[in-house]
Amino acid sequence: xxxxxxxxxxxxxAHFPVALLMSNTFFDVMGRRLHRPELRTTSxxxxxxxxxxxxxxxxxGTLGNPFRETTGIxxxxxxxxxxxxxxxxxxxxxxGLSSLLLFAALAxxxxxxxxxxxxxxxxxxxxxxAAAIGLLGATGYLGSHxxx
Numbered sequence: 001x002x003x004x005x006x007x008x009x010x011x012x013x014a015h016f017p018v019a020l021l022m023s024n025t026f027f028d029v030m031g032r033r034l035h036r037p038e039l040r041t042t043s044x045x046x047x048x049x050x051x052x053x054x055x056x057x058x059x060x061g062t063l064g065n066p067f068r069e070t071t072g073i074x075x076x077x078x079x080x081x082x083x084x085x086x087x088x089x090x091x092x093x094x095x096g097l098s099s100l101l102l103f104a105a106l107a108x109x110x111x112x113x114x115x116x117x118x119x120x121x122x123x124x125x126x127x128x129x130a131a132a133i134g135l136l137g138a139t140g141y142l143g144s145h146x147x148x
Contacts, residue, residue: 006064011143013057018140020050021103025133044115051107054100061096065089092142099135102128 024046031039106128117125 006060007066008064010057010060010064013053013060014140014143017050017054017057017100018136020046020053021136022133024050025129028129040115044110047103047107047110051100051104054103058097058100061093065093088142088146088148092139092146095135095142096139099132099139102132102135106132 024043027039027043027046031037031041031043106125109125113121
């Protein structure tokens with residue numbers, strides 16, 4: 001049996017947080033539009049599970065990165081930035097981590113507020129969600145082009 005690399009697990013696992021976090025947004029929008037609390041509950045759990053899946057996926061990508069330094073303080077950063085592939089991988093990683101942090105902050109805010117927002121809070125929440133979805137899409141696009 002061939003050896004499975006962590007980066008291969010990252011590539012396989014990446015579909016779970018993407019699906020969960022995009023589904024979270026879809027169910028939240030539909031739940032609010034149709035006044036269906038069960039869709040909002042589904043959105044809530046997709047959001048929390050999506051953030052958990054994203055943490056695992058980010059760890060697999062970071063630890064499995066073939067350009068990762070193996071010693072010293074730069075253990076979680078990348079070497080050879082003048083190489084095109086490692087530069088694309090670093091960009092993909094930073095955009096992905098930004099998306100993860102934004103979704104995690106939104107999930108924490110959602111839990112703290114018990115999924116109830118004032119009108120101004122709701123506007124901020126939706127603007128941040130739109131930015132997080134944009135970052136998530138960019139992460140997937142960049143990840144699919146790392147090897148080009």
